[in-house]
Amino acid sequence: MVASDACQTQMISLIAFSLYLLMDILRPQEILSPNSATAVMYWTGNLVLVCWVFESLFSRRKWHALASTKFVAGLLIVGLLSCGAAYLRLGGDQWSKFLDLAKALFIYLFVAQIVDTERRLVYVRRLLVCLIMALAVGGVLFSLGVPVPGFAHEMDEQRLRYVGILSDSNDLGLMYVVAWAILLFGLVNGRSVMRRAWLFACLVPLGWAIFLTASRGATLGALTGVFLAFHRRSRFMLPAFLVLSTLLLMHRYGVARMDKLATSEESAEGRIVAWGQGWYMLRSNPLLGIGPRNFTEYHGKTAHSTLVQVASELGMAGLFCWLGLFYFPLQEFTRLDWLRKRSGPGPPAAVQQLQAALMACTVAALFLSRLYISTPYLLAGLVLAAREITKTPELEQQPESTVEEIENYDPRVSIWRLAFIQLGVLIVWRVMIYGVISGI
Numbered sequence: 001m002v003a004s005d006a007c008q009t010q011m012i013s014l015i016a017f018s019l020y021l022l023m024d025i026l027r028p029q030e031i032l033s034p035n036s037a038t039a040v041m042y043w044t045g046n047l048v049l050v051c052w053v054f055e056s057l058f059s060r061r062k063w064h065a066l067a068s069t070k071f072v073a074g075l076l077i078v079g080l081l082s083c084g085a086a087y088l089r090l091g092g093d094q095w096s097k098f099l100d101l102a103k104a105l106f107i108y109l110f111v112a113q114i115v116d117t118e119r120r121l122v123y124v125r126r127l128l129v130c131l132i133m134a135l136a137v138g139g140v141l142f143s144l145g146v147p148v149p150g151f152a153h154e155m156d157e158q159r160l161r162y163v164g165i166l167s168d169s170n171d172l173g174l175m176y177v178v179a180w181a182i183l184l185f186g187l188v189n190g191r192s193v194m195r196r197a198w199l200f201a202c203l204v205p206l207g208w209a210i211f212l213t214a215s216r217g218a219t220l221g222a223l224t225g226v227f228l229a230f231h232r233r234s235r236f237m238l239p240a241f242l243v244l245s246t247l248l249l250m251h252r253y254g255v256a257r258m259d260k261l262a263t264s265e266e267s268a269e270g271r272i273v274a275w276g277q278g279w280y281m282l283r284s285n286p287l288l289g290i291g292p293r294n295f296t297e298y299h300g301k302t303a304h305s306t307l308v309q310v311a312s313e314l315g316m317a318g319l320f321c322w323l324g325l326f327y328f329p330l331q332e333f334t335r336l337d338w339l340r341k342r343s344g345p346g347p348p349a350a351v352q353q354l355q356a357a358l359m360a361c362t363v364a365a366l367f368l369s370r371l372y373i374s375t376p377y378l379l380a381g382l383v384l385a386a387r388e389i390t391k392t393p394e395l396e397q398q399p400e401s402t403v404e405e406i407e408n409y410d411p412r413v414s415i416w417r418l419a420f421i422q423l424g425v426l427i428v429w430r431v432m433i434y435g436v437i438s439g440i
Contacts, residue, residue, distance in 0.1 A: 013051040013114050018127060020048050024374065025131040025175065030163035031150045037164065045103060052110055066112045066384040067412075071324035072105050078318045079292055086291025097293035100372045107374040108325075111381030118389055121350065124382065125182065132179035133202060135162070136209035139172070143212050157257075160212035171373070173210055173218025174364050178375060180206045181225030181357040188229040189349060214257050221364030223247060228356040232349075271304040271367070275429065276436035278303050278312035283440075289315035293372070306365040307425060313371070316422075323425070324418055326376070329358055329383035334421065348390045354383045 023029060029040040056063075083098040115121050139160050142151035150163045159169040166172045180203065187199040210218050223243045230239035249255070277299040281290050292313055295303050303309040311319045327334070332346055332355070346352060358379040365376065430440075 013048065013055055013110075014120065014123075016044075016048045016051045017110065017114065017124075020044050021127060021131060025128075025135060027150070027162070027164045027166065034163075045106075048110065049106070052114070056113070064113050064116065064385075064388065066381075066388065067328035068325045068380060068384060069109070069112060071321045071327075072108055074321040075314070075318060075325060076102060076105060078288065078314055078321055082288040082291050082314050082318065085285075085288050086294055090291070090294070090297065094291060097291065101292050104372050104374045104377050108377035108381040111378055112385055115382060115385040116389070118350075121382065121386055121389055125354070128378075129179045129182055129202075132175055133206065135166075135172075136176055136179070136205045139209045139212055140205045143208075157214060159214045160209070165373070169213040170215045170217055170368050171370075173213035173215030174221065174361060174368060174370065174373075175375065176206055176210045176213065177218050177221040177225065177360050177364055178357045178379065180210060180222050181228070181360040182353055184225050185229045185232070185353040185356045189232050189353075211255070215364075216257055217364040217367035219250065220367070221360040224363040225356055225360040228352070228359060232346075232352060270301060272433060273436055274299060274301050274304045275308050276433040278305075278308035279429065279433055279437055281312035282315065285315055287315045287317055289313045289318055295369070302369040304369060305367060306370045308429065309369045309371045311426075311429075319425070320418065320422055322371075323422055324413065326358075326362065326380060327413055327418060327421070329380045330355060330362070333359060347387065350390060351383060351386045354379060354386055358383055 023041055023044050027037070029037040033040070079098050079101045083094045086097075087094040111124070115124055138148045139151055139162070142148040143160065152161055153159065154161060154169060160172065161167050161169045162172050166175065183199050183203050183206065187196050187203065190196045190199065207222070210222050223246060226246070227239045227243045230242060278295065281295070281298055284290075289311065290298060290313055295309060295313055303312060307319075310322045314322070347355070358376065361376050361379060370376065
């Protein structure tokens with residue numbers, strides 16, 4: 001009876017969160033009332049928080065201490081300290097900038113606590129895909145001349161964009177990539193012919209919409225989704241050949257601006273310069289960085305890389321916590337034996353499907369500044385929640401759950417291993433900008 005009552009109480013937060021996802025992805029408030037859109041989103045977020053706190057106090061549910069949660073707490077502490085240091089240097093409203101980071105991290109904490117059954121995992125995943133699908137269909141219809149509210153084209157390159165935070169074509173493309181990776185994984189690894197036909201039909205407008213954004217980061221993320229979908233069924237060579245041949249063809253014919261990848265190209269050159277400036281910012285404030293959302297205070301353009309943004313704004317401490325946060329959802333990808341498929345079947349299909357979306361999102365974010373966007377943290381929470389759910393005896397007894405043995409996943413991490421990963425990231429970053437900065 002207690003468990004049943006707790007589950008019913010948890011439905012309040014789930015409904016509130018569904019509303020939040022609707023407002024965050026489709027953004028009807030931006031279309032109906034642009035002047036009050038920020039306030040509407042603010043109060044919707046507060047509603048989710050209040051519902052979650054209420055049921056945490058009265059539902060008697062245990063706190064789910066997932067593997068990445070301690071790094072989320074560390075990132076919040078580092079962000080707060082960095083915010084305080086930035087206030088001493090620059091003054092101004094640093095608190096609201098810290099809140100942008102806190103709101104994004106809250107999504108992870110919420111999902112980690114509320115998604116604790118297979119039914120809820122499937123519901124949140126399907127809701128996420130359906131909302132993004134609606135966004136993709138709207139974009140395709142707009143490109144065909146249908147006056148869909150909220151959509152527009154960039155004046156110079158005619159790239160598809162939406163309203164609010166999705167007014168940047170790169171952000172819109174990144175959103176499409178999440179659903180693309182989830183559906184493609186289901187198509188390649190599914191068994192039902194009817195289901196696969198339906199997934200293929202859904203992928204057509206999604207792929208079209210990604211193409212319309214002409215986002216190179218989103219295209220690379222989509223190709224990552226292709227690799228991971230086929231990697232589950234075959235070894236390294238086939239998916240690698242498929243992805244590389246597609247990339248070469250896109251580069252040859254200029255599809256989605258993929259012919260503009262050279263460092264001498266204006267956009268790419270500006271990105272390298274921004275990465276170099278980020279290195280200078282980290283070098284001048286190595287521990288805590290320059291403060292949340294302060295990159296443009298020191299450079300005229302955005303960082304064009306989430307890794308650069310994290311390191312420059314939150315310092316070495318923030319980068320360590322950020323890498324730790326995403327290490328556990330993507331732990332298998334840090335091993336070469338996974339790449340060569342010598343470590344067994346790996347996580348269950350439900351976990352790998354969400355991992356594909358998170359990895360695609362992460363690859364795209366390497367070329368986009370997305371530290372304060374909630375989507376990666378939502379996916380990270382879903383991956384870890386899926387890991388916990390697939391370990392429960394109830395799920396293992398269900399024949400349709402496609403539960404496999406989880407191998408090589410360790411919910412602990414050596415500090416030295418994480419430090420080694422961080423060192424590798426810094427070395428690659430420094431090599432990429434060798435021509436635009438001096439010294440170490």
